[in-house]
């Protein structure tokens with residue numbers, strides 16, 4: 587029988603043979619390493635996207651209806667980078683929208699954009715969908 591090693595610190599694990607880690611702190615270290623990207627370009631782009639999302643969120647904060655006309659200049663001043671987005675789609679009317687997660691915008695003209703929060707779609711790529719229980723509504 588071979589002793590199993592901890593996935594985080596690689597020391598042999600004592601105790602139950604089905605354990606993957608020494609303890610919770612090793613489990614946390616492992617998960618942090620796995621999910622926080624250590625590749626600089628990935629981390630940088632993730633940061634840009636998160637910042638873009640936060641800027642759009644700020645533009646709509648306090649508004650009941652999550653729609654607002656904003657000057658491009660204002661977004662740029664906040665550090666918004668138009669070339670980074672998570673999703674692009676066009677409506678039936680051929681209006682192109684650019685999204686950073688659940689917040690997005692579309693061009694109105696060369697100076698203004700319409701900032702929106704996506705309340706239409708319930709799910710985003712990668713999100714888990716759970717089956718709806720029959721007869722529960």
Ligand SMILES: [Zn+2]
Nearest residue numbers: 592595608612
């Ligand atoms: Zn360990």
